Amino acid sequence: MKKMLVSVVSRVLSGIAAQKPASRVLVGSCNYSKQATFEIKKCDLYRLEEGPPASTELTREDGLKYYRMMQTVRRMELKADQLYKQKFIRGFCHLCDGQEACCVGLEAGIKSTDHVITSYRAHGICLTRGISVRAILAELTGRKGGCAKGKGGSMHMYAKNFYGGNGIVGAQGQLFEVYNMAALWKLPCIFICENNRYGMGTSVERAAASTDYYKRGNFIPGLRVDGMDILCVREATKFATNYCRSGNGPILMELQTYRYHGHSMSDPGVSYRSREEIQDVRRKSDPIMLLKDRMVNNELASVDEFKEIDGEVKKEIEDAAHFAVTDQEPTLEELGHHIYSTSPSFEIRGTNQWIKFKSIS
Structure with a gap:
């Protein structure tokens, strides 16, 4: 009798241990919508008769992919902040947390075969262009496992069809044309300005008589886009690429966005703007929360599913950071x-x- 009781208890406990975590069971049992249609903010136009659509569809698959990528960029930048303060990262370090919709939305609107050149604050674009978190963080800490073997840092990360960041403001435009002419690509060109409302510590209102940067191309058509909404960025990028591929010439896109950190790690970011301003943007316009709320409210995903993704991303970042501080230097x-x-x-x-x-x- 005693042996039978032990056997029954053992089988019950084994069954409990074999069960999936509660969140996974809940996620698996939900009936999600496959896609939903969303209204998005209209772009301001310059020298254009029409612009991107005012509504777009988002599939569940794409939404989860965008969320994971933006969350990875966010946590990677926060980890870089920590590593910098611990003095594993030295020199210049410009973080892009808050601007995740720009890099992820841009990649969602172009092809992997398209060529990208960017300025500094480029870690997010490095990730979306195919460089791993591990290779990015190891490059920042100057280790052999970095994407440039630890010799380049933030400004010199390269991937296929991605030609690194550039520390000189505006240099990427000229570099693109040099590449273009040297390779005889004759490629269409989209100039993208990420307007995060501040040039170092100076607000755009104090720096320019006209803050309509999307009109600064003069004879070049322009778009002003909500850079905190990944769907706006994606649709504007698709519109711009189709415009250029159709032989209409170059186009200028101004992405209105916001950075949560200061200009660089040497800038606390609160001497020329208030903490309340930063918190207000986080509360009303955070790109990750905007996407998450849309998907939950339209039954494309559940809160528990996003928590599961958050946990997986956190582990990926922690593993990458451990490698970045233990790998050998060149x-x-x-x-x-x-x-x-x-x-x-x-x-x-x-x-x-x-x-x-x-x-x-």
């Missing part, structure tokens, strides 16, 4: 590599304190 011999396209047989002064510099005749 050797002194490695630091002089890739300065030249060929590998000249001479050492470069200063890269290795134990070798004697050899002059070049």
